[in-house]
Amino acid sequence: MNRFNRTVMRILDQSSWGLLLIVWICLSLLSNQFFSLTNLMNICVQASSTTIVAVGMTFVLLTAGVDLSVGATMFVAAAVAGKLAVANAPFEVCLLAMLGMGLAAGLINAFLISRLGIIPFVATLGSLYIGRGFGLWLTETRAIALPQTFLALGTKQIWGIPLPIALMLSISVVGQLILTQTRFGRHVLAIGCDRAAAEKAGIPTRNVIAGVYVIAGILASLGALISLSQLGTVSPTFGEQREFAAIAVAVIGGTSLFGGRGGIFPGALIGALLIQSVESGLVMLNADPYLYPVIVASIIFVAVLLDGFRSSLVRRLQRRPIFIP
């Protein structure tokens, strides 16, 4: 690999940073309110819930799986918390119940996929519908208004940092550490690279795969908590399509849908900030709201396109020359 190619490769490896930078520069030029501390803080706060869910999704995607049920899990967790809160349960109980629902959803997915061998797409599609149905039954399809304690959570600060941001950053850091610095993380990457080889190498593949779905479930419920602290109500559409937001954010961050490649930092974290920046910028520019999905989708395309360039470059570099004239 010569120096030029290595440089190109390094740039493509970090393409999500580059995209974020370009978007920030463009939006700063277009709107003078964009590049301010308040606005950047706002972007971070709004991106926090998606990021937390996407961290869990990244683990799943790295094993070459997918979890379509995280949005439904968020809804169920929120619905249970809402029910308890309305019944005057203390906040701590609501919180524990939410995390418990996340854990339960993760365990169900883990059981279906790692023990019964159902392919992740189908298994989690099933739990998506079951979760949604269960949530609607619990809430009787009515919105539940939550007590002030939940909203207070959103404005709470830890050492001057808003709680959602603190939670997002700490989960990202811990996630990245687990991924790169622990045995479990290496096993996740190995399984995503080649499941059969991982099996032969003596990796407890079923347990590792079970683990990633449990992580995804728990982080989905935490994401739901942050969302609740911002919305204050559990509507029947709570968490809808959040699974796609999480997948998109992970993919923009450079995580491969085929497993084995990607991460949380720059990965999911930068991906979420990128999407949120674009949406916030569009609001400032008074763009037609119907345009949002189109623009977000084009960013996803650009990210995937860059990933394609990267793959073909890798393939080209791996081809050995027979002779040098």
Added chain:
Amino acid sequence: MTARTPKTGLEIRKVSKAFNRVPVLHPLDLCIEPGRILGLLGQNGAGKSTLMNILGGNLQPDTGEMRLHGAPYTPQSSREARRLGVGMVHQELNLFSNLTISENLFLINPPTKLGLIRRKQMNRAAELLLKQVGLALDPATLVSQLSAGQQQLVELARVLADDAQIVLLDEPTTSLSDGETAHFMQLIRRLAQESRAIIWISHAIDDVLNHCDRVAVLRDGALVADEPTRAITAQGLVQKMIGRPVTQLYPARNSTVKAQAKVILRVDNLSQPQIIADINLELRAGEVLGIFGLMGAGRSEFARILMGLDRHVSGTIWLNQRILRGSPRRRSQQGLGLVTENRRIDGILPESSVTENMSLVAIDRFVTAIGGWIYPQRLRLAIESMRESVQLQSRLSNSQALKTLSGGNQQKTILGKWFLNDPRVLILDEPTRGIDVAAKHEVYQLIHHFADRGNGALVISSDLDELLGICDRLLVMSLGRITGEFLRSTFDRERILTAAFAQHLRLSRGAQKQ
């Protein structure tokens, strides 16, 4: 494993295994001592890999018992086998390309502190292991940047990382060049000297005779020989493997190609920077033309360019007096076919049936002109008769997934796939790699019959004996150029090998040309 009594090693008694009540291994006894290398030979499907998988903990035997250093040995998984000191290097590479060398080596038990991997310590330990297998690489290198040979050595280092006392090698040298193989065998020898017991599966009979202390031969799941190497000859081994005396591996070939026979494939000045330079050749009807060369001479790349899988910047290819260009599909419609080098990677659809694999190329001949509906009866008949002509094992079902077939039957299916399309020229890249002796003979016959029908075969192989045995004419490639041409009457091993090294030795081309 505290009380390890030396000189016992691994002992197998009356071990057998059946799949779906079909016996794959009949009860057999085998013993391997520390410090020794046991060569395990047998045709494909003889049960070698099953035996290895039982030893390596991937499969559990139906009957019998195994003892490791005198203690009962009943591994329930490869993980447990590794913990007990039985390590295995598989035929295919089993490393993770997205991880570094040291991460691969310490995947199961990395050194950790508070759950976090201690990278410095891990890399230092990896460096020591790499030194043991003779690799001077940074342990933090990603495995994707290594060559196949280097990866195989890393696999071996992984076995050493577990401190395995019993090392199982399942055809580890198939993806290695000659130089790498020699180095690999030297290493194995040294590992044995460090009082490890080694079992080595191979198809390379000469290598086995040169490097092993004992040879065991499996045939149809039964142990038919277990003797010291010096007590047996290559001829005797082949006989044991086949179960009958071999008259000749290569079918008789009377060079019948007439000089006036029509040229069906012509290549003029074909070049692609850094890959091939100025390739010229003519292939006549009825001819089997061999292309010999060292690993990395550009033979497979040349084949891919002919088939249209890779680009070329200059030169022309003529098939039947018509210029050949366009997609591989168009070229196959014009009468060209390519049997690729790596069956498992790009030769077969492993999950699909024999029928689907065989009809893959020629399916256009069995569908309605409008709508592309398959004529099931016509297709079935064609598949049946093709099965017969490529001599596919008769007990195989047409609906069986191709990955469940032995290498020989897979290769015959691939040949059938191309024959169904009735090509004029078939390129065969390493057509007998990893298939057993009996199937090899049949593949050679199929190639000859194909040529005798007025077609041309272009056979690429690294096995010079094979090419000398079956070809009418031989071209030699060296670093992307043709450096020699030999007629069957002038075949001369030494001069062919010199030509194969021609570009390496920077000899002038003219001197090598016949």
